[in-house]
Amino acid sequence: MVQHQLAGRGIKDKRVLEVMGSIPREKFVDTADRFQAYSDSPLAIGSGQTISQPYIVALMTELLSLKGDEKVLEVGTGSGYQTAILAELAGEVYSVEAIKDFYVQSRQMLKSYKNVQLSHRNGYHGWQEHAPYQRILVTAAPPKVPPALQDQLAEQGIMVIPVGVSTLNQTLYRITKRRGELIKKPVCSVAFVPLVEKIS
Numbered sequence: 041m042v043q044h045q046l047a048g049r050g051i052k053d054k055r056v057l058e059v060m061g062s063i064p065r066e067k068f069v070d071t072a073d074r075f076q077a078y079s080d081s082p083l084a085i086g087s088g089q090t091i092s093q094p095y096i097v098a099l100m101t102e103l104l105s106l107k108g109d110e111k112v113l114e115v116g117t118g119s120g121y122q123t124a125i126l127a128e129l130a131g132e133v134y135s136v137e138a139i140k141d142f143y144v145q146s147r148q149m150l151k152s153y154k155n156v157q158l159s160h161r162n163g164y165h166g167w168q169e170h171a172p173y174q175r176i177l178v179t180a181a182p183p184k185v186p187p188a189l190q191d192q193l194a195e196q197g198i199m200v201i202p203v204g205v206s207t208l209n210q211t212l213y214r215i216t217k218r219r220g221e222l223i224k225k226p227v228c229s230v231a232f233v234p235l236v237e238k239i240s
């Protein structure tokens with residue numbers, strides 16, 4: 041997976057490639073899907089949600105330019121797979137999830153990571169208590185960048201977020217904050233589940 045799907049398509053960050061080679065993706069997907077855990081596609085994790093294809097996980101992680109000491113906010117814990125990757129590459133990870141069952145399951149999956157804190161809450165509002173964050177990663181798509189996430193991004197921080205109203209028309213952005221202003225760079229077209237307005 042690492043060589044063909046990731047390095048072969050231009051992922052260069054050595055730490056990202058190493059970590060993606062070491063975290064057992066099969067443990068984070070439905071038992072029935074385990075045989076294809078390393079295939080080049082998104083996989084179902086229940087409740088109509090998906091874990092992104094390995095290339096997209098690697099790309100989004102690489103775009104965060106993590107050095108190792110950053111405080112990161114992840115919106116959309118889902119299976120906890122991406123959270124585990126962030127925990128290996130950053131200082132502290134705060135991850136929020138809208139669906140209670142995912143929050144409960146991922147807490148179990150991630151219990152060995154002492155630098156991860158999870159919360160069942162609406163990521164539209166970020167997680168104010170621990171802000172500002174040097175990095176923000178959003179794994180579901182809102183129609184526009186939520187104001188709370190803009191505010192909670194630290195000066196010089198980086199946010200990676202898919203934006204768009206329908207799955208057919210979404211763009212992945214890498215956003216940096218300089219003197220309070222957001223500088224948005226489009227990266228590529230993507231298809232993420234929507235960031236929901238109300239949580240269950």
Ligand code: SAH
Binds near residue numbers: 085123139238
């Ligand atoms: N990063 C996950 C994939 C997540 S799929 C992984 O590696 O498995 C997107 C996730 O975002 C889903 O779990 C969905 O429930 C969650 N989500 C959607 N809207 C949300 C919101 N407003 N706040 C928090 N989480 C949300």
